[in-house]
Amino acid sequence: MADNNKLLEVKDLVIRYETDDGVVEALNGVSIDIYTGKTLGLVGETGAGKTTLAKGILRLIPSPPGKVVSGEVIYDGKDLLKISEDEMRKIRGQHISMIFQDPMTSLNPVMTVREQIMEVILQHNHISKKEAEKKADDMLELVGIPAERGHEYPHQFSGGMKQRVIIAIALACQPKLLIADEPTTALDVTIQAQVLDLIQKLKTKDNTSMLLITHDLGVVAQTCDYVGIVYAGEIVEYGTLREVYKDMRHPYTKGLMASIPNLVENVRRLQTIEGLMPDPTNLPKGCKFSDRCKYATDKCREKVPDMVNVGGEHVVRCILAQEEK
Amino acid sequence: MKKDNTAQVSGVKQRSLWQDAWRRFKKNKLAMVGLVFLAILVLIAVGTIVVDLVTNNYIYENYVIKQNLRGRLDPPSLEHPFGLDEFGRDMLLRMLWAVRSSLFMGVIAIIISGILGGLLGAAAGYYGKTTDNVIMRFMDILLAIPSMLLAIAIVAAFGTSLVNVLLAIGISYIPTFARTVRASIMTVKDQEFVEAARAVGANDPTLIFKYILPNAMAPIIVQTTLGVAGAILSIAGLSFIGMGVQPPTPEWGSMLSSARTYIRDSWHITVIPGMGIMLTILALNVVGDGLRDALDPRLKN
Amino acid sequence: MKENKKELLRVEGLKKYFNTPGGLLHAVDNVNFSINEGETLGVVGESGCGKSTMGRAILRLHEPTAGKVFFEGNNILEYDKNKMKQLRRDMQIVFQDPFASLNPRLTVSEAIAAPMLIQKMYTKKDKDALQKRVSELMEMVGLAERLKNSYPHELDGGRRQRIGIARALSLNPKFIVCDEPVSALDVSIQAQILNLMQDLQDDLGLTYMFITHNLSVVKHFSDNIVVMYLGQMVEMAPTETLFKNPAHPYTQALLSAIPIPDPDYPMNRILMKGEITSPIDPEPGCRFYKRCPYAKDCCKNPDIGLKEIEPGHFVSCERIGDPELKENANA
Numbered sequence: 001m002a003d004n005n006k007l008l009e010v011k012d013l014v015i016r017y018e019t020d021d022g023v024v025e026a027l028n029g030v031s032i033d034i035y036t037g038k039t040l041g042l043v044g045e046t047g048a049g050k051t052t053l054a055k056g057i058l059r060l061i062p063s064p065p066g067k068v069v070s071g072e073v074i075y076d077g078k079d080l081l082k083i084s085e086d087e088m089r090k091i092r093g094q095h096i097s098m099i100f101q102d103p104m105t106s107l108n109p110v111m112t113v114r115e116q117i118m119e120v121i122l123q124h125n126h127i128s129k130k131e132a133e134k135k136a137d138d139m140l141e142l143v144g145i146p147a148e149r150g151h152e153y154p155h156q157f158s159g160g161m162k163q164r165v166i167i168a169i170a171l172a173c174q175p176k177l178l179i180a181d182e183p184t185t186a187l188d189v190t191i192q193a194q195v196l197d198l199i200q201k202l203k204t205k206d207n208t209s210m211l212l213i214t215h216d217l218g219v220v221a222q223t224c225d226y227v228g229i230v231y232a233g234e235i236v237e238y239g240t241l242r243e244v245y246k247d248m249r250h251p252y253t254k255g256l257m258a259s260i261p262n263l264v265e266n267v268r269r270l271q272t273i274e275g276l277m278p279d280p281t282n283l284p285k286g287c288k289f290s291d292r293c294k295y296a297t298d299k300c301r302e303k304v305p306d307m308v309n310v311g312g313e314h315v316v317r318c319i320l321a322q323e324e325k
Numbered sequence: 326m327k328k329d330n331t332a333q334v335s336g337v338k339q340r341s342l343w344q345d346a347w348r349r350f351k352k353n354k355l356a357m358v359g360l361v362f363l364a365i366l367v368l369i370a371v372g373t374i375v376v377d378l379v380t381n382n383y384i385y386e387n388y389v390i391k392q393n394l395r396g397r398l399d400p401p402s403l404e405h406p407f408g409l410d411e412f413g414r415d416m417l418l419r420m421l422w423a424v425r426s427s428l429f430m431g432v433i434a435i436i437i438s439g440i441l442g443g444l445l446g447a448a449a450g451y452y453g454k455t456t457d458n459v460i461m462r463f464m465d466i467l468l469a470i471p472s473m474l475l476a477i478a479i480v481a482a483f484g485t486s487l488v489n490v491l492l493a494i495g496i497s498y499i500p501t502f503a504r505t506v507r508a509s510i511m512t513v514k515d516q517e518f519v520e521a522a523r524a525v526g527a528n529d530p531t532l533i534f535k536y537i538l539p540n541a542m543a544p545i546i547v548q549t550t551l552g553v554a555g556a557i558l559s560i561a562g563l564s565f566i567g568m569g570v571q572p573p574t575p576e577w578g579s580m581l582s583s584a585r586t587y588i589r590d591s592w593h594i595t596v597i598p599g600m601g602i603m604l605t606i607l608a609l610n611v612v613g614d615g616l617r618d619a620l621d622p623r624l625k626n
Numbered sequence: 627m628k629e630n631k632k633e634l635l636r637v638e639g640l641k642k643y644f645n646t647p648g649g650l651l652h653a654v655d656n657v658n659f660s661i662n663e664g665e666t667l668g669v670v671g672e673s674g675c676g677k678s679t680m681g682r683a684i685l686r687l688h689e690p691t692a693g694k695v696f697f698e699g700n701n702i703l704e705y706d707k708n709k710m711k712q713l714r715r716d717m718q719i720v721f722q723d724p725f726a727s728l729n730p731r732l733t734v735s736e737a738i739a740a741p742m743l744i745q746k747m748y749t750k751k752d753k754d755a756l757q758k759r760v761s762e763l764m765e766m767v768g769l770a771e772r773l774k775n776s777y778p779h780e781l782d783g784g785r786r787q788r789i790g791i792a793r794a795l796s797l798n799p800k801f802i803v804c805d806e807p808v809s810a811l812d813v814s815i816q817a818q819i820l821n822l823m824q825d826l827q828d829d830l831g832l833t834y835m836f837i838t839h840n841l842s843v844v845k846h847f848s849d850n851i852v853v854m855y856l857g858q859m860v861e862m863a864p865t866e867t868l869f870k871n872p873a874h875p876y877t878q879a880l881l882s883a884i885p886i887p888d889p890d891y892p893m894n895r896i897l898m899k900g901e902i903t904s905p906i907d908p909e910p911g912c913r914f915y916k917r918c919p920y921a922k923d924c925c926k927n928p929d930i931g932l933k934e935i936e937p938g939h940f941v942s943c944e945r946i947g948d949p950e951l952k953e954n955a956n957a
Contacts, residue, residue, distance in 0.1 A: 045812040045813065045814060046783075158903075159901075188672035188839060189672070189883040190879055190880060190898055191902075193883035194897055197895070215813065216885065217887035219885045245888065246889070257887065259813050259817035260817075261820070262842065263842040263881075263884055268846060270821055272821060341731065341733075516726050517722075517727035518729045523687060524687055525745065526714040526741075527740075527744045535729075539729075539731045540731060
């Protein structure tokens, strides 16, 4: 998959948390590629390791208890895990920025909205306060908030408006990559539609790449170019949107898709995936999904299956796919 | 069809939140040292009471309070590890016998304020509105008077007796308790599990005692430990200015007070009771902090 | 609508207002509907539309400001404390947040037994009978027997929600208000819980009022759906009709905003202006006026009531029948 447009490459990232109850194996060798101007959607359930991956890329894993065991994050020819903290600070916000899930708590309540946007701009650009202020106002207008409201405080904004402010902060320095961690989960559907629409527009304008983390397969279908399905700290299926959605191979992906109540078709009973996610302090030895998989055989439980290419860029971590081939 | 077929998860560890908290507390070494120190104090207090009962106050009368002017102010020696005080009494024995007044009076004072303040705070927090307003404004008034001043005023007005000292200190700690209890009840009472209990027809006492209070205990427990420390200090303070425990009954505050004249020549009779107060307060505060960390759900995981 | 169905619950002119520093908050404003025995009514709306308050007002967990709630023909708002306690056996609630809705100090079996003890269905003496009943309930909701002595914080969201359901079922209710019972759960767990609730309905003949913000969740579940906006009902229809032919502009926008997990599905989202506000001292007229793409002056008329546009399909919109609106509905 050699590609010149590759903006960021994560190779075999392994992250653990050392807690009282044992070692949480949060991320077990995840590799992803993000291409310029494209959006990669990461889908998975609570505890799958999506957020750990996002924070791992930006080196925001709290340590202790978190620990990056191995792996590389290649951006612009450099391994982000090896550069100094000073260099990393320049990358954050200017090259890669992040939107967090909860708009209610990600803004500083004692600073006005304009000041918060200005702060990011001033940190990464050597420009005067006046210019920064002008730029902050432009950003506000861009996300659909009248610049006059810039002097207001976060509590004077509604949830959707706050998320717009957060987007404005994240995009203020025209980053190359935007990491959005469940950006619309806390919002109502109609507001979600507005915010997704906005992100999409701004992304296209600056040709920004995006890593969208979500549990909502619908949101992914409507916004992403590539999809990775995450389960228990591993990518189990990866490919272009169409490859994955139109030709699902991994039993987990299939199960996930079937368990969503469908708005288009009529189903009386939902299909379910029996059981629960494995305990991350005590993961199964072989395929992580084998305990819940209908097709699992002894072979699945022996060792972690390799990624199998099933055509195009579509890869699946399943013995079945291997055998079919 | 509806079967729970994941074998691992839970089953192994079934710990209530209290057990969990204790497990976390045990990890805090400093707090454990504090707890051991306090346990020793309690043993000493109980031990001296037992000794008095068994010997019919013989030791107390003949060694703890009986003056012996021959050896006054002797520094620590093998025979008297803590030395003798200004009346020639053994400092070690006096220190040991003093533990019970400080500790038990502190605890009783806090129990008084805990019960009164707790009930007032619980009523204010649970019923809200006017009840809350009336109670809390009254507490504000109490809080506006410095607690030491209030205690002095009560003792001065009603005379220096043990009961009055306890009442004085107990009353001065009521507002602190009322506030703590009210705040923690208010955060718990609107949670869904309380509403769920209401939805199955539970009445007010069931709601308060079975659902709300057990879940509001954490800050109250922490407040109690810190409160005992404060009360012990207040008792020592009152005794120091001669309004608390009266000589010759040994009490750290009054020992400190009567020793202060000799501070230039005989360091040991001031330093030893001072250390006693300091270490006890330190132990209580350390335990209180440890409890706060152990009981705080935000630190869970 | 299906014939021969017995009406279990009827709500008439239900209102719940709250006094807030900003003014009078019309959380639930003049709501009317009825639910037949064994059926499910879906109540859909965004946060702040009053759907949860309505559920609680019906159970008198919040005392309604005005209106009538008939349960099996009797107005329960006139009941005294004792009669109400008796009634609680018939009407139960399952909460949204399985983390907050269980007393953290009670074990699984204690939590399930608590309602039966409170209602004095068992006394402390019938320990064995009570334990048997608890086991029965746990099996019914798919909780393994060995979890009996576990505490809620040791269990995952799906299992906790099962405890919540078992607790509600313990009193043998006829009617259960389900307040967003699956929105805090992961999709794969969500499906398990939805199926469980469906099985229980089939087995025990339960009647549900299913409150949710997620239209797709109620779709395969409900017989009728009520759409709420800022405390008012804007549309009510049999499920199929509502999805096929959404008449109110708000319902249309809501439906169009749900992302479909199919890259080929043509999304034409109707983007609304602005956001849902709170109904503090609302102006007369349609509350959706400010965000509605079709709003005209006539929408400011006070008293826009529900109009029946086809059998069982009620809409509260002044511009109903306007060709502009119709076009969108069929898109």
